[in-house]
Amino acid sequence: MSDSNEKPRNELYEERVSQARIVRKIVFFSLIGLVVLGIIIFISAYFYFKNTLGPVNASNPEEIQVTIPIGSTANQIGTILESEGLVRNGTIFRYYVRYKNESGFQAGEYNLATDMTMDDLIDALKEGRVLQEPELVFTVPEGRWLIDVAKIIAEETDHSEEEVMDVLTDKDYIESLINQYPMLTDEILNDELHYALEGYIFPARYDFIEKQPTIETIIEEMLKSTQSVLDEFASEVEQSEYTVHEILTLASIIEREAQKSEDRYKISGVLHNRLELEMKLQVDPTVSYAHWEHSYMTTYEMLKIDSPYNTYMYAGIPVGPIANPGKDSIKAALNPEETSALFFYARYGGDVIYTETLEEHSKVHQQYRDEWVEGQAAEEKQGD
Structure with missing residues (x-):
């Protein structure tokens, strides 16, 4: 009986050994295949990039x-x-x-x-001869409203402010721009927006060879600059949970609240914290924008306005940008600084105080609120 049982066990053992050999061979040749494939891909990529970096036509140059x-x-x-x-x-x-x-x-x-x-x-390309000196040069500062940009264009050109605004608010023209710039989406066609292109006009110095470029030429040069900045931050934009429109909206709030670069990133951190906790953002510049007026101080009466821009009334990111942000603010919106703060108070003069509780924030607010009243009064006196 024992001999008859022994034989099947031996056969089973040999079968398992044989299967193990086959598995080892499969693994071995699979590894060889992967190594060979990797080498082929590496060599192909090397020659592709070498070819791409090389001349297009060296044998018969044109x-x-x-x-x-x-x-x-x-x-x-x-x-x-x-x-x-x-x-x-x-x-x-x-x-x-x-x-x-x-x-x-x-x-x-x-x-x-x-x-x-x-x-x-x-x-x-580093040794070019400039075709001609620009005939028109002007600068758009950071954080300006669209209507302020229209005034700057009107002051620097023969176009009237009304003509500039007519183009900036022309629905057919705006829809045509959506097809030209990836950053522009149907979000800018929301009827609740004050202006469709608010937030998309990049603040910078602009040089034009023509003495009197068309309004469309000026606008599209500004849009091109914003698109270029967003292209530069393409990976951050792609990884963000927010749309480009929402990113520019956050950047516009940061631009209006911060005067120093380091504050932009920390304020961005506070805004992101509040969004994650589903708290209202409660930032004063959105209320001013809702009222269509620049104001140093936000009164309790102003907070009552029923507007999708009013971040004291509605939670989340407002319906659209409240100004035209610069590159640093866009970068800050995409790269918020880690902070435990949930509140910030911008003092008159630029300093920002960060706090973690409403009680701390209220104390700071009461302590420094009069600075804005006194500062505004001093500026008005200087103006007179």
Whole structure:
């Protein structure tokens, strides 16, 4: 009986050994296959990027005249070079410029050739001859309302403020812009917004070669600048739980509340804390904007306004931006500083005090409230 039982056990053992050998062979050859595949992918990627960074046509070079407009970003330059057949991929040009930390590209007219490498093109673009001096130069400061920007444009050009606002509020024109700029979505068509493009007009210095550019040219140059900044923060925007419209809304609040860069990030942290806890944001500049008036102090009567901008009445992010934020505020909205504070009070003069409880905040508010009254009175006296 024992011999008959022994044989099946031996056969079972040998079968398991055989299966183990087969499994080891499968694992071994799978690993070999993965290594080979990895090597192939690495080699392919290497030659792809080497080819992309190299000249488009070295054997039969062609000279091409290219114009780089004033204010062009690396992304825009890459698009121009790709469209002219001087680089194979404009996006890779942009990332390569960022990787090499290159800057200082000059607007101008260039004679470039298809036998130039990407490094050759970058070097050449730093030595451009400016086509001509700008005829129109003006600056839009951070945190201005759209109507303030319209006034600046009107003061610097022959266009009237009314004409500028007519274009800025033209529904058909606004809808056409949505097709041009990825940052613009149907959110800006909300009828409750004061202005569809509020928050999207980038504060910066603007140079125009034309003495009297069209209103559309001016507006689109400003929108292009905002889109460029958002493209720069593309990864942060993608990771954010908020839409671009909501990010710019938070950035506009930060811009109106903070005067110092370090406060922007901490105020952003407070705002994000309140949003996570589903608390009302309760920030005064939103109330001023709801009333269509600039005001130093927010009265209890002003808080009663029933407006989607009123963050004392409604929780969450307001319906839209309350000003046009700068780059630092946009960055702060995307990168809030970690803080335990739930309240902040901006003193007259720029200092910001952060507190964790309503009781602490109320004490600070009472202690420094008179500063704003006295400061406003002093400014009005100076104005007289």
